[in-house]
Amino acid sequence: MSATRSGDCASSVDFVVYSHYAAIGQSDQKGACLVSRGETGQTRRRLLGLFGASMAGATVLAACGGDTASAPAAGAPSSGGASAKGTVRWQFRGSDEELKASQEYLDSTFGKDKPNVKVTLEPAPDGRDEKLVAAMVGGNAPDVFESWTDNVTQYADRGQVLDIEPLVKRDYKAEDLKDFYEWQWRDFVLPSKIRFGMPKYVNVMFTWYNKDLFDKAGVKYPDEKWTHDDYMTAAKKLTTSKGDQTDTFGMMYPVWSWDRFWYRLEMFGGEAVSDKDPSKPLFDSDKALQAFEWVRKAIWDDKVMAQRLLLAPMGQSFNTQALFASGKFAMVEDGFYPFSMAKTIEKKIKWGYSHVPAGPAKRRVLGTTDGWVGWKGTKAPDAAWELMKYLGGKDYQVNQTRTTGLLPIRTSVLDQWKKICIEKYPELADVNLDVGPAAMKMGYPGNRVLFKKDAEARQILSPALEKVFIVGGTPVSYFKDVAKEVEAKMK
């Protein structure tokens, strides 16, 4: 085709036709246009007609897309477990090893006890949260999936979560319920009074400490009497540098995540939000600001707390356990993962667990609310509930411990838990695993009080934490403005 001759034909359609005739050797280009214009007028009308018909069809399709807002039919299980039958899609979030172990155990136990219930295990995909929402909208969410308060509140507010409270009352006796941890059992009831699921495991924030670095610096190991002052003093002694580059940080604490940060406010006597009025943020109080300031000073003034960007780019996670094992941090405030840590550390260092040091007001940490949730739109609610009961049962919890080492949700199997951990990784005998059960007895873990519009509040809080603790250069009084913004959003 020769170069564009846009001036010769009146429209781009004419031009296309002209080009066709030019390509097949018709020399009279103007004549070709005149000839083509007659025919393209016909073609253009037809094309427009076709397009209009397509759009009309699309409109009909869109209108026939169904009710845009239809909560699934209430999947209320009808009677007890004996009649449970159907297929249950169980979405599993864990490693391949955990998934395989769960599938095998499921087949050999639940599969035999409940032959009428077929459970299909599916691994949680990347982008799970968004895909779960899309699946709920599309009406084909998994029957049982894992969630926690940050997400599940949103699903529950939109009628997507099976309230298992009536089922618990029907199927569990009071003695059964005593086997669960009171604080965890309590935190599985949302502000909307829905009991959103069965706990999956217990995860509590503890201090991991590198004994080798403590020995080298001549610092006494942390114990349950430690205060925040002891914490800071130790961190200063443990932080080492080479020139202007820090070799080892005294402490690492994921301050950029509200989920991990909120309890520090309570340690200093403050609160994130009023539990009587969840539309009222309280993190601008003097005590709360002291907590913010303690962290800010540790990062920017004393430089003993690891800065986020020295660990990995924003948007990327980093392997805290690997960095701990390499000696980058002397102390880490994070969850309780005995097997994972033993596997990562591989006896390269001597380490241990301790309670997170008490704050000026009290000791308080996050006890997670990861649990198994039943989708309200499930076509087999009885079967889904039977699976959830099974997952919260002693046998499955012991089996889960064999693969993960995570603290079970049942107090009666705690002894088995510790034994299993030490059998699998003998070095865990020296890491003070007792801190886990002790924390349960002391009762200081728990979940945070949720804001009235929690997701909206976190979307304001997260950038604020970034500004103060990642970008730096902003005083903690900034959180007073943030509190006003959050309060306005709650209306």
Place this chain on the structure above:
Amino acid sequence: MAKVTIERIPSVVKPLSVRQTEERLAYLFIAPWVIGFTIFTAGAMLFSLYISMNDTDLLSTSEFVGLGNFAKTFQEKLFYKSLGVTFTYTMMVVPIGTLVALGIAMLLNQKVEPIALWRTIYYLPAVVSGVAVALLWGWVLNPEFGLVNQGLRLIGIQGPRWFASEEWAIPGVVLIAVWGTGTNMLLYLAGLQAVPTELQEAARIDGANAWQVFRNVTLPLITPTIFFNVVTNIIASFQVFTTAYVLTQGGPNNATLTMVLYLYRESFQLFHFGYASVLAWMLFAIILVFTMVLLRSSSFWVHYEGGLRR
């Protein structure tokens, strides 16, 4: 008895002409695309238009609010923030990307061996997936140990904090985009190679220097390519999402909260699907306005070989 003669009535159905046959075949060939477009694009757009007039989470509530969602955008601080971020990004990445791509194309238009290797090297970044690019550059632009700041430190310059800085986060995203400008470069290279060499030689014979040849002969003849690239780049840059999502999650402190990321958050994290649909339509309108302005302006600065000015 009267004799009845039956005559064959000639068929009124004319056989199809070649042109008509070709037309039907053309419709048949484009039918898959039309059907796909109707269902997955046009249909989705119409549905989006419908829910933009509703306060809906697509799960439990749906209330017709007319233009209420549209009015809400003007009350949301983050809407203006995301608009500003996206606008800043576009105004930086399009001119810088154009200059860089054109500059590289001009270099690759020289007779330098091994030219195929050089072209491959400069084009390679364009074939790397967006997620991989974002992850890679997250490390390269790390303020403490990233390659860029380490290199700057060697020559005595304290590098910026890139994605740890509200001022430098967007320039960081622009840098990543410009690095991947291989496709534009290729188009400019094709445009440069289409410039008739006799025109350039004639200019040189008349005493023009290299800059004069470029300014008065080459540049006007590649304006169609520049026009195409600028239009497509503006459309693409207004829709930037991957780098912000993977690398910064819109941070720090919403410094890289692009419109599409804002829309994504409002829909999938806050369930405001109606409001998010309005944001999508507003973005569409903004891009359309920019495109129309550029199309209108093209008659003043885009020169087609042998073309007639209107």
